[in-house]
Amino acid sequence: MSYDGPVHCTIDLSKQGKQVGRLQFPRISNTAGWGFSFVPIATIANGTGPTVLVSGGNHGDEYEGQVAALRLIDEIDPSQVNGRIIVVPVISKEAAWANTRLWPSGVNFNRSFPGRPDGPPNEQLSDYFTRELFPAADVVIDMHSGGRTAWFLPCSHMHVVENPDQRAKMLEGMLAWNSDFHFLYVDVNGNGLLPVEAENQGKIVITTELGGGGRVPAPVHRLAWSGLTNVLRHVGVLEGEVLTRASLGLPDAVIIDGREGDNMVITEETGVWEGILEPGEPVKEGEPVGRLWFPDTPGRSPNVMRAPRDGVVVVTRAIPVAEAGDSVFVLGQPIDRADIR
Numbered sequence: 001m002s003y004d005g006p007v008h009c010t011i012d013l014s015k016q017g018k019q020v021g022r023l024q025f026p027r028i029s030n031t032a033g034w035g036f037s038f039v040p041i042a043t044i045a046n047g048t049g050p051t052v053l054v055s056g057g058n059h060g061d062e063y064e065g066q067v068a069a070l071r072l073i074d075e076i077d078p079s080q081v082n083g084r085i086i087v088v089p090v091i092s093k094e095a096a097w098a099n100t101r102l103w104p105s106g107v108n109f110n111r112s113f114p115g116r117p118d119g120p121p122n123e124q125l126s127d128y129f130t131r132e133l134f135p136a137a138d139v140v141i142d143m144h145s146g147g148r149t150a151w152f153l154p155c156s157h158m159h160v161v162e163n164p165d166q167r168a169k170m171l172e173g174m175l176a177w178n179s180d181f182h183f184l185y186v187d188v189n190g191n192g193l194l195p196v197e198a199e200n201q202g203k204i205v206i207t208t209e210l211g212g213g214g215r216v217p218a219p220v221h222r223l224a225w226s227g228l229t230n231v232l233r234h235v236g237v238l239e240g241e242v243l244t245r246a247s248l249g250l251p252d253a254v255i256i257d258g259r260e261g262d263n264m265v266i267t268e269e270t271g272v273w274e275g276i277l278e279p280g281e282p283v284k285e286g287e288p289v290g291r292l293w294f295p296d297t298p299g300r301s302p303n304v305m306r307a308p309r310d311g312v313v314v315v316t317r318a319i320p321v322a323e324a325g326d327s328v329f330v331l332g333q334p335i336d337r338a339d340i341r
């Protein structure tokens, strides 16, 4: 059944060559009773190879992937492509302009799946991904980072999905990013994720957490670009030699398993976070990772936040102010790739 929902794509995604257009869907605002939201979309297509969907800006304040995706549209010529690259470089465009994780309406686009055509705007858009973009794709690359609030060890990451063939291909795709670290994650905050819907449709899903903290260091921009283009070569849609860490003279990446639930530590009180360890540093159970200070009660000793288990620090809070219930750090444990199941 062809798509019959409210999202209109201004380009024909089945055509060869490079096209740049937009997705538009109804938007009622205080400046227009009848208006539309615009989300940019592009295709770079040539020949009959695989289709890869590349997205950035699922969360608005994560610019690493947005820049890499925009660069892809600008720099890649159809003659370099075998198959089709569909790029949605800035999904949550209004949030990106506002430098916020969430849409101005307060919704989290990454909790909007599978969506529905008669739902609110975020669900109309997620429904378009679910029923139109994912079914057309063999591979889905969704680029995230820690956003303003968190600094994540720059890495590509994945869910350990049930299907062994899909899992093996996702693992190879994750490794092809050639980052120093990779991360195995579980959803701690509910369902409705973009990657999960794509995984449920059997797609090879490759995702990232490229730093964060409200600033993008140049090495992270370089990792976003080198990783993205190498993964595109790895899956056969972009011409050129596939690089490996070995071919680059680098040691094997460290794969960190964050699937045990107590790896994510929250604060139970509101305060000011002081990190003691940085992401990438190892830690033993019981050692301090950071402290929470209480400016309203000088003289009160800080809460020392300790590692709940042995591991490596993967994420630390990037904005010191922390509200009760906020995540302050995340750990994980190194795992051999042969043990991933």
Ligand SMILES: [Zn+2]
Binding pocket: 058, 059, 062, 144, 145
């Ligand atoms: Zn994100």
